[in-house]
Amino acid sequence: MHWELELVLYLFLIISAIVSLYVKDLLTAVVSLSVFSFILAMLFVSMGAIDVGFTEAVIGAGVTGVLFIVMIYKTSRRSND
Amino acid sequence: MKQSSDSPIILLLSRVISPYIMLFGLYVIFHGHYSPGGGFQGGAMLAASILLIRISAEEKVYELQFKKSFDIPLGAFGVLIFFGVGLTAMLLGGNFLDYHFLPMDWMSKADIRAMGILLIEVGVGLAVMTILVAIYDNLLEGEDA
Numbered sequence A: 001m002h003w004e005l006e007l008v009l010y011l012f013l014i015i016s017a018i019v020s021l022y023v024k025d026l027l028t029a030v031v032s033l034s035v036f037s038f039i040l041a042m043l044f045v046s047m048g049a050i051d052v053g054f055t056e057a058v059i060g061a062g063v064t065g066v067l068f069i070v071m072i073y074k075t076s077r078r079s080n081d
Numbered sequence B: 001m002k003q004s005s006d007s008p009i010i011l012l013l014s015r016v017i018s019p020y021i022m023l024f025g026l027y028v029i030f031h032g033h034y035s036p037g038g039g040f041q042g043g044a045m046l047a048a049s050i051l052l053i054r055i056s057a058e059e060k061v062y063e064l065q066f067k068k069s070f071d072i073p074l075g076a077f078g079v080l081i082f083f084g085v086g087l088t089a090m091l092l093g094g095n096f097l098d099y100h101f102l103p104m105d106w107m108s109k110a111d112i113r114a115m116g117i118l119l120i121e122v123g124v125g126l127a128v129m130t131i132l133v134a135i136y137d138n139l140l141e142g143e144d145a
Helices: A003-022 A026-046 A050-074 B008-030 B039-056 B059-065 B068-091 B109-139
Strands: none
Touching: A003 A026, A026 A050, A050 B039, A050 B109, B008 B039, B008 B109, B039 B059, B039 B109, B068 B109
């Protein structure tokens, strides 16, 4: 892959990680974490590890997102700010 | 889920997409021995297609697709397939998971090896799919939805 494209992917990877750490809304954090996993899967594929990228896309962007969303709906925030 | 929306559009879209994800998961499992993918990835895709229906529909609907009580028994059956193939090869004189010794004499040796890894991948895929769905069901347990 062209290195310019990989550089853009790395930039979005870091941006999505920082967003999911510092955002207040938990649902936004989960979606941002799914974006992180998907970009990471594309980087794995571009590095030639197709199996690892496949697993990361299915587990990281699919199943754990569902499980996190379930846990958000099962719990509630203590303060109302 | 208790907070699942009653929107018919979401339910319709998940009902359209879910069988295609399931078909691709089966493709990944059955072509796992000579292309990227395999039992774990295919099983996770099958679990994703079942979870898609589970988060968009209510309990009465998703019980029709895959019953909650089938989770753990089918997962145990997948593990039984894996260890059954391995121990059969071991009892017939080979090492653990040595497909060369499986009792399928009507095929050539190369075909026996290909069929052995296929059986292993089916077992792994079944176990991964049912256990991922079982995690979801246990998280929602006790909720009067």
